[in-house]
Amino acid sequence: MPAREVHRCQCPACQAADPHPDRELHAQMNLLLSRVDEQQRRWYAALESHKLGHGGDTLVALATGLDVPLSPAEDLDRTRVVSMCGRRPVRLTDRLAGGGEGTVHATDRTGLVCKLYHRDRLTVGSQRKVELMVTRRVPDPMICWPTEAVFDAASVFRGFLMPRALGEPLGHGLFLPTAWTQRHPGWTRRESVGLP
Numbered sequence: 001m002p003a004r005e006v007h008r009c010q011c012p013a014c015q016a017a018d019p020h021p022d023r024e025l026h027a028q029m030n031l032l033l034s035r036v037d038e039q040q041r042r043w044y045a046a047l048e049s050h051k052l053g054h055g056g057d058t059l060v061a062l063a064t065g066l067d068v069p070l071s072p073a074e075d076l077d078r079t080r081v082v083s084m085c086g087r088r089p090v091r092l093t094d095r096l097a098g099g100g101e102g103t104v105h106a107t108d109r110t111g112l113v114c115k116l117y118h119r120d121r122l123t124v125g126s127q128r129k130v131e132l133m134v135t136r137r138v139p140d141p142m143i144c145w146p147t148e149a150v151f152d153a154a155s156v157f158r159g160f161l162m163p164r165a166l167g168e169p170l171g172h173g174l175f176l177p178t179a180w181t182q183r184h185p186g187w188t189r190r191e192s193v194g195l196p
Helices: 021-033 038-052 056-064 124-135 177-183 189-193
Strands: 081-084 089-098 102-107 112-117 148-151 157-163
Touching: 021 038, 021 056, 038 056, 056 124, 081 157, 089 112, 124 148, 124 157
Parallel strands: none
Antiparallel strands: 081 089, 081 148, 089 102, 102 112, 112 157, 148 157
């Protein structure tokens, strides 16, 4: 197995200008983690986190670059309700699509759908990413960009709301040329390049 790049610790102590006793320990941890497989990395990080106790998950994530998983207890397939910030409920209706990261559901909010992450994709990193994306509004209605993070009844991050896209998914049509040209007989490569 090839060694991966050695992560540089991002914890506050190691980022400070003054020397810190944990700096060498974190460097050694990251050297070890660069030489083991993913499962071994996760086991080691979990052990270090457990040794540290409260706050250990966050510190180990900063020190090692491994993301902290979230642990939702609520079964959203059963409850079918998530909440926006401020505890405003959103009812999930039909399942529209699914993929590697999660599933997309219609909601009781006009023009909005909800992407729910699969349990194994729910991490502090995915939550931070969505929360940052929500602060960066994209004015183009052709882009389905997160508008609000959603949480379960226990306030665990579960996904986000975004505008509902209209039209046909390109992956189900344009990239299957025979089927696409049957439905769109005048379509040429020129129109593909001219997509907005």
